[in-house]
Amino acid sequence: MPPVRRSKRLQPSQPAEAARQTRRRDSRTPTRAPLDRPKPARKKAASKQTFPQRSVSQTSTDPNESSRLFRIPRELLYEITAHLPPAGLACLTLTCKLALETLGTDSWAAFRGRARLYHSPEGSLCNLLARDLPGHEYCVRCETAHPPLKPPRGHRCTKYTQSCFGFEATIDSWPQTEHGGYSIVWPHIQQTFEARGADAVNSPPLELFEGDFSIRAGTVNYRLISSARWIDRNLVLEQEYRVSSAVTKGPLQAADVTSLPLRVCAHLTTATAPPKGQPAPRKAAQAVPNGPLLTHAITSAFPVSLRRNVPASKTFRAPRPSEETQMTEGEGDPGFIWRCRSCPTKFKVEYVSQSGGELVVRAWYSFGKEVYRAVDYWKWFVRRDHENLGRTKRNSEFYVPSRVVPNFAIE
Incomplete structure (x- = not known):
């Protein structure tokens, strides 16, 4: 039987087979030119440092670099500081910029946020800060050492103070400006009760609450005079509002005053529309x-x-029975004492016709005889009308609650 002759296609030559295998390897491994250099490996993003970076000039002129503590190797310094309590390590980082840069702010985490509720190390840190910062007070809410509290005539309500005292912890007397104003916070009242002496039955005016400033608002001049004293063991704050005409066209008109956002307390104001930023009600009811x-x-x-x-009268809501009685009895009587039905506030209104006319409103506010009563009255005095509050928690001229208001002496 003659042998079977194979086709040349089934018998590839050795060079062709080697070339085919080479192409297969090249398809699996990408080719690279001899001059191409491998790309450097991508570095991980540097973690955000918790300490400030100093410039070269600061580094060269820092006298702390010559101290023995910072001349030792950092590994040895870390080993030494690891034996410090959290409060001591945090205070060490606050001594200078070099200590803060070397040790970082990791030790601060034990005193911030919810961590202090579990570890409770803030007591020792507060003691150390009080020793090193006399007159300052460590605030747990904003985690800051505050300077001594300013009196109401110098205190300003800012976004930083709101984080400390809370949303409902300020009584602002209109208007609040950068250079003038009058703002009372609860620590003012608390300090007064703590410092009350034996002469608190009837005392002279208290220096803490004294204030006097004037501004021009539109066509009128506005002046606020404030003081406080103990009357029959009650802490009574007195404020006198004086409004006079700032133009020479004519005497002061009643509309000049009622057009102002004049506020006597959280429930008595001349405003007829909700303040700016207050959303309009969804329903007319x-x-x-x-x-x-x-x-x-x-x-x-x-x-x-x-x-x-x-x-016009239709601009306002219908008066309550107690308000209607006062409106009837106080008509045209300059010595009549008006009362708020929702807080311990009394006021008297008088028009003086001299020098173009001036309106004088004297208001009295009682904080009670004891500090626990002052806590309740404080919530009544503070105006709360934020959109996030429910109807029962609001306390303003548009949401006037009915309360049993105590009577108090003003003279």
Whole structure:
């Protein structure tokens, strides 16, 4: 039987087979030119440092670099500081910039946020800060050592103070400006009760609450005079509002005062519309107009010829029975004492016709005889009308709650 002759296609030559295998290897491994250099490995993003970076000039002129503590190797320094308590290590980082740069701020984590609720190391840190910063007080809310509290005439309510005292911890007397104003916070009242002496039955004016400033608001001049004293063992704050005309076109009109956002307390104001930033109610039934008591008291103090262009009665809500009684009895009586139905506030309105006319409103606020009563009254005085609050938690001229308000002496 003759042998079977194979086709040349089934018998590839040795060079062709070697070339095919080479192509297979090249398809699995990408080719690279001899001059191509491998790309450097991507470095991991540097973690955000928790300590400030110093410049070269600061580094060269820092006298702390010559101290023995920072001349030793850092590994040895870390080993030494590892035996310090958290409060001691945190205070060491606060001694100088070099210590802060070398040790970092990791030790601060034990005193911030929720960590202090579990470890409770803030007591020792507060003691050390009080020793090194006399007169300062460590605030747990904002985690800052505050300087001594300023009196109401110098205290300013800012976004930083709100984080310390909370949303409802300030009584602002309109207006608040950069260079003038009057703002009371709860520590002012608390300090007064703690420092109360045996002469608290009837005392002279307290220096802490004294204040006097003036501004121009539109066509009128506004002045606020404030003081406080103990009357029959009650802490009574007195504020006198004086509004006079700033133009020479004519005497002061009642409309000049009622157009201002004049506020006597959290529930008595001349405003007729919600403040800026307050969202409009979704339903008409939710819109509660302001009460007419303060506007009526101011208008009735002016002569009839100066009462033009005041807001109409339909602009306000219907007066409550106690308010209606006061509006009837106090009509035209400059010595009548008006009262707020929602907080311990009394005021008197008088019009002085001299020098173009001036309106004088004297208001008295009682914080009670004991500090536990002052805590309750404080919540009544502070105005709360934020959109995130429920209707029962609001306390303003548009959400006036009914309360049993105690009586108090003012003279």
